[in-house]
Amino acid sequence: MAAYNPSRRIHMQYLLMLYAEEAGWNRLTKAEQEQGVAAYKAYTEALSKAGVLKGSNRLQPSSAATTVRVANGKPQVLDGPYVESKEQIGGYYLIDVADLDAAISWAARCPGASHGVVEVRPSWSMPT
Amino acid sequence: MSLPEGDAQARKTADAVARRSYGKLVAFLAARTRDVAAAEDALSEAFATALADWPAKGCPANPEGWLLTVARRKVIDMHRGRRRHEIAAEQLRVLAEGLDAAAADAGIPDQRLALMFACAHPAIEAGVRAPLILQVVLGLDAKRIASAFLTSPEAMGKRLVRAKDKIRQAGIPFSIPEREELPGRLDTVLDAIYAAFAEGWIDAAGTDMARRDLAEEAIFVCRLVTELLPTEPEALGLLALMLHAEARRHARRNLRGEYVPLAEQDPALWDSQMIVEAEALLRRASDLGSIGRYQLEGALQSAHVYRCRTGHANWPEVVQLYDALLTLSGSPVVAINRALAIAEMHGASAALDTLQEVAADMRLAEYQPYWAARAELLAKTGAHREARQAYEIAIGLERDPSVRGFLQQRQSALD
Numbered sequence: 355m356a357a358y359n360p361s362r363r364i365h366m367q368y369l370l371m372l373y374a375e376e377a378g379w380n381r382l383t384k385a386e387q388e389q390g391v392a393a394y395k396a397y398t399e400a401l402s403k404a405g406v407l408k409g410s411n412r413l414q415p416s417s418a419a420t421t422v423r424v425a426n427g428k429p430q431v432l433d434g435p436y437v438e439s440k441e442q443i444g445g446y447y448l449i450d451v452a453d454l455d456a457a458i459s460w461a462a463r464c465p466g467a468s469h470g471v472v473e474v475r476p477s478w479s480m481p482t
Numbered sequence: 483m484s485l486p487e488g489d490a491q492a493r494k495t496a497d498a499v500a501r502r503s504y505g506k507l508v509a510f511l512a513a514r515t516r517d518v519a520a521a522e523d524a525l526s527e528a529f530a531t532a533l534a535d536w537p538a539k540g541c542p543a544n545p546e547g548w549l550l551t552v553a554r555r556k557v558i559d560m561h562r563g564r565r566r567h568e569i570a571a572e573q574l575r576v577l578a579e580g581l582d583a584a585a586a587d588a589g590i591p592d593q594r595l596a597l598m599f600a601c602a603h604p605a606i607e608a609g610v611r612a613p614l615i616l617q618v619v620l621g622l623d624a625k626r627i628a629s630a631f632l633t634s635p636e637a638m639g640k641r642l643v644r645a646k647d648k649i650r651q652a653g654i655p656f657s658i659p660e661r662e663e664l665p666g667r668l669d670t671v672l673d674a675i676y677a678a679f680a681e682g683w684i685d686a687a688g689t690d691m692a693r694r695d696l697a698e699e700a701i702f703v704c705r706l707v708t709e710l711l712p713t714e715p716e717a718l719g720l721l722a723l724m725l726h727a728e729a730r731r732h733a734r735r736n737l738r739g740e741y742v743p744l745a746e747q748d749p750a751l752w753d754s755q756m757i758v759e760a761e762a763l764l765r766r767a768s769d770l771g772s773i774g775r776y777q778l779e780g781a782l783q784s785a786h787v788y789r790c791r792t793g794h795a796n797w798p799e800v801v802q803l804y805d806a807l808l809t810l811s812g813s814p815v816v817a818i819n820r821a822l823a824i825a826e827m828h829g830a831s832a833a834l835d836t837l838q839e840v841a842a843d844m845r846l847a848e849y850q851p852y853w854a855a856r857a858e859l860l861a862k863t864g865a866h867r868e869a870r871q872a873y874e875i876a877i878g879l880e881r882d883p884s885v886r887g888f889l890q891q892r893q894s895a896l897d
Contacts (some may be wrong), residue, residue, distance in 0.1 A: 366653040368653075391653045452655065453516075453653045453654065453655035453657075454603070454605060454652045454655060455651045455654075455655050455657070455659070456655075457653070458605075464625075474652075476651055476652050476653050
């Protein structure tokens, strides 16, 4: 029989969705933009080093978005994002951590949490 | 065939275990899967099995372990069946292995505090934290909690289910936060306990059993927190505050059931044992050298008790404590109580002036104690017409009939 080990945890995957005001980026100076890119690079590196990073990407602006819905068997394709809003999703990180507190502490370190918001969503299935 | 005495004995033992160990068993069963609802279901089935088995076979030597063994089998069955799609084989294995180990071992680790931290997690809706703690730590049913919090059992039941789903789906941990996070997170646990106490406190006459019990249960839970975290001054402060308030319960109503304000209470009716304990807790808290809201409120209670018992007016000390509390909380409610203490020192007009500073706060428009305090101060300055109006609003806002009666008496005494 295995010894009782209370520290043993079941890991979960969380999607960190980075929302920010899209126009904000273009208002930054070149130097500020470079600094921003460097901050994201460092953050991604930290996630990777900690062994929690499962995937990530930056997204093209919402003007590049296309929305698709099938109604009566016919796909309806619309130009633009699903929700028109000043703040749009601009990137994501998929992480594998022990629990919500771990996910929140990673979300808080994300540069996106300082100039926008980070929504933390658990994935449906548990990784094996 | 079960004998009636066996029945009664089995029920008594089951009740005692439920009272003592319910939260401990839920915490242990749910700690890994974070599935509180499944743990509660399994445990209630285990209690039902116990009530069927124990009268005939006799109560087991270790009823807690017996219940855990039965409940753990049910939890595993439930996970195999109901949520196969959601749960991985690895998780089931971890679950079974941990529960086996614990059942083999006589002692069940106490993870109630971790469970409370999960219930009062910032990701859980603030209003449901106190009800959730009462349910999962003490096993109170939604109906009783709902009556104490003045909502319908259906609405309360739904909110509790939603909160438990959130714990499981979002992966809220059952753990005591790290040192640097602990004070802030402990605050939400203590706030939830105090909210439960306050709901129980409203019915001072103790005619409503669900309410009165709630105050006792809140003290029980807070005691648990102080046992598990003996060096957290705010937990000690909250326990002291609640014991001080509880000690005066019987003095708050006269024999006719009418409300008696603090200044007119008979200190002989206070529970001196509770007061002694509260004072000791406050000393312990202050030795830890970190002041906080609950310690200040406890110290205020202590100052009121000292004044009423000795007749020695200590208003400057009281005002000083309110000042500190106001700096910490910025609460308009504190400002009202501070104004009443100022009135004792510098007179009613000075107090009305300080009250004026918070009068703009919209939250006070519907707050009975604000209008009652204003009315009392206005009456003292001789502004009877304005005082009468303020009493009118206070009476209209009060939900406790005996307090309403008290205010009406004060209002009619103006003529």
